[in-house]
Amino acid sequence: MFRRRGFVRPLRRAFAPDIPPALQRANELMAIGNYNGAAVAFEGLARGAEVRGGPRAPHLYLQAGRARLLAGQAAAGMGHIRHGLALFEARQQWPALHRTGQLTVALLAERGLAKEAQEISDYLKAILPPVPVSDFGSQAAPGERAKPLLPTTCPGCGGPIRADEVEWVDEVTAECPYCGSAVRGEN
Ligand SMILES: [Zn+2]
Known part of the structure; x- marks a missing residue:
């Protein structure tokens, strides 16, 4: 069994790409409950990422949408959420669309x-390719080792980390949806 015996873990930041300070600030605003401020910050980040064709754009739109929802602005929030999900659809990122879509439905409810x-639930049913949900890979297959527990926030950008939302890179490592940092779990 794989163990990092005697292995001195390098600083977690060593795994992190350059983290935009604006992203750290946006996550901070969200964490302290300044949802209006967080929404504005995420909207700016999301637009920037979309213009660059960046892989984080859909996640940033969804986060902007969550911030608007939490600020009590449902219509604005839904605009961002639809746009974020549509970006996943346009990029044919079906597992990500499935995962984030389900979480969004739960949050709205x-x-x-x-x-x-x-x-959103109807949209997902209409748009997702007809493959079994189990193939979308968020759950461990039978015989597969259970995924380790992840820290609740990204060590790089401070964004919220959810095991059912992140992309897993390997057995113990997930990728932060907001900044791309490797987030390591503990077994
Ligand atoms: Zn991050």
Whole structure:
């Protein structure tokens, strides 16, 4: 069994790409509950990433949408959410669309936005290719080792890390959806 016996873990930041300070700030605003400020910050980051064709753009739009929802601005939030999901669709990133879509439906339902939750749920049903949900790979297959616990926030940008949302790079490493840092779990 693989163990990092006697291995001195390098600083987590060593794994991180250059983290934009604006992203760290946006995550900070979100964490302290300044949802308006966070929304504005994520909107700027999302637009910038989209213009560059960056891989983080859909995640940043979704985060901008969550911030607007948490600020009580459902219509603005839904605009960003639809756009973020549409970017995944345009890029044919089906597993990411499935994962983030399901989480979005749950968040909307939690916020009492039943109509909006239904809209996204219907959209996902209509758009996702007809493959079994288990093939989307967020769950461990039978016989596969359970995924390790991840830190709740990214060591690079401070963004929220959810095991059911992130892309796993290997058995113990996931990628932060917001900055691309490698986030390592503990077994
Ligand atoms: Zn990050």
